[in-house]
Amino acid sequence: METKKLFLVHNQLSKLLSSLNQSGYQCIGPQVKDGVIVYDVLNDVRQLPWGVRDLQAPGKYRLDKTANPENAFGWANGAQAIKPLTFKSEETLWKVTRDENGQLAFKSIDPEAKPVAIIGARPCDLAAMLIMDKVFIEGAYKDVRYQARREKLFTVVVNCTAPSANCFCVGANGDVRAKDHFDLAMTELEDGFVVEVGSDAGQSIIEKLSLQPAAIEQIQTADQRLEAAAQSQTKKLPKGDLKEKLFNNLDSEKWNEIAKRCLSCTNCTQVCPTCFCHSEGDVPALDGASSEHKRLWDSCFTEGHSRLHSEVVRDDTAKRYRQWLIHKLGTWADQFGTSGCVGCGRCITWCPVGIDITEEAAALCSEQEKSK
Numbered sequence: 001m002e003t004k005k006l007f008l009v010h011n012q013l014s015k016l017l018s019s020l021n022q023s024g025y026q027c028i029g030p031q032v033k034d035g036v037i038v039y040d041v042l043n044d045v046r047q048l049p050w051g052v053r054d055l056q057a058p059g060k061y062r063l064d065k066t067a068n069p070e071n072a073f074g075w076a077n078g079a080q081a082i083k084p085l086t087f088k089s090e091e092t093l094w095k096v097t098r099d100e101n102g103q104l105a106f107k108s109i110d111p112e113a114k115p116v117a118i119i120g121a122r123p124c125d126l127a128a129m130l131i132m133d134k135v136f137i138e139g140a141y142k143d144v145r146y147q148a149r150r151e152k153l154f155t156v157v158v159n160c161t162a163p164s165a166n167c168f169c170v171g172a173n174g175d176v177r178a179k180d181h182f183d184l185a186m187t188e189l190e191d192g193f194v195v196e197v198g199s200d201a202g203q204s205i206i207e208k209l210s211l212q213p214a215a216i217e218q219i220q221t222a223d224q225r226l227e228a229a230a231q232s233q234t235k236k237l238p239k240g241d242l243k244e245k246l247f248n249n250l251d252s253e254k255w256n257e258i259a260k261r262c263l264s265c266t267n268c269t270q271v272c273p274t275c276f277c278h279s280e281g282d283v284p285a286l287d288g289a290s291s292e293h294k295r296l297w298d299s300c301f302t303e304g305h306s307r308l309h310s311e312v313v314r315d316d317t318a319k320r321y322r323q324w325l326i327h328k329l330g331t332w333a334d335q336f337g338t339s340g341c342v343g344c345g346r347c348i349t350w351c352p353v354g355i356d357i358t359e360e361a362a363a364l365c366s367e368q369e370k371s372k
């Protein structure tokens with residue numbers, strides 16, 4: 001959808017919130033909680049992380065003040081992506097109850113899906129959600145829970161002008177700017193946002209705000225900021241056919257070397273916006289009268305997740321890390337036609353021992369180059 005760009009001054013943000021609320025959306029937005037930026041219910045724009053930036057490095061995350069206290073999006077990303085809005089970390093799929101005659105009754109639990117507007121999703125989060133769409137709703141089997149939430153999600157992307165040292169969306173074939181599939185996309189300047197409308201739903205929200213067109217200088221400044229942000233990223237994934245390169249290294253000693261550092265803690269998979277491994281299990285009530293069948297996020301770093309027909313097929317950390325990396329960067333494309341990595345850098349930041357996917361992939365691929 002090609003529309004002219006508009007300008008929303010900072011003090012009009014609350015009008016955007018009101019417009020969304022009046023249209024029936026619950027707003028979710030970034031805010032500082034317990035020393036980290038998280039997405040939570042946003043009732044007031046004062047909850048946004050004004051004047052905050054994040055300092056990230058392998059295994060490190062700190063918040064600090066920005067030079068401009070008037071900016072709300074001078075940070076890169078927090079531990080959470082927007083994944084939990086559509087793919088819940090825990091939910092009940094069905095419930096079974098037993099009546100006094102011992103008869104069992106099974107009941108499917110419908111997903112709770114209300115209209116939600118996410119304000120401040122990053123372009124990498126949006127890219128990850130498009131990958132999750134392929135996993136959950138574009139294949140042969142649709143996940144009704146994911147689909148119900150996804151269809152009611154309104155996305156306000158805020159383009160990334162302050163990538164962290166761990167971000168590498170550009171080096172993962174992405175961009176600091178969202179190009180499509182959003183409802184609204186905004187780029188923050190000193191005094192407000194250059195706004196692009198990406199959908200009819202976005203148009204109906206924005207036209208209630210009576211915004212002025214963005215000036216040429218404002219559009220140019222936004223473009224310059226995004227260009228500088230893209231240029232500032234130093235990490236990247238190796239080029240070429242990563243699946244072939246990694247498959248040629250299945251027996252590399254490098255996997256064992258990584259396993260000496262990796263704690264199999266699952267952090268990388270929990271923060272990753274595209275990881276979708278989950279398990280299902282039953283939680284019976286103590287009185288034996290009912291039981292809930294639940295779906296929980298799982299991880300390829302757990303022993304249980306590789307249990308097939310009572311055998312554990314990945315019985316050590318080296319095999320689990322290999323599974324994660326090769327699926328994410330290689331075989332994902334066979335399944336979903338895309339890489340499983342959008343370069344958000346979260347797995348690097350939140351790995352307690354600072355294992356860096358870009359460095360490990362580069363080392364494995366260069367090992368293969370050398371052995372040719």
Ligand code: SF4
Pocket residue numbers: 268271272273274275328340341342343344345346347348357
């Ligand atoms: S693998 Fe790491 S960098 Fe890539 S999308 Fe997942 S968390 Fe982000």
Ligand code: SF4
Pocket residue numbers: 261262263264265266267268269301347350351352353354355
């Ligand atoms: S790579 Fe890091 S975050 Fe992932 S399981 Fe190993 S120690 Fe945990």
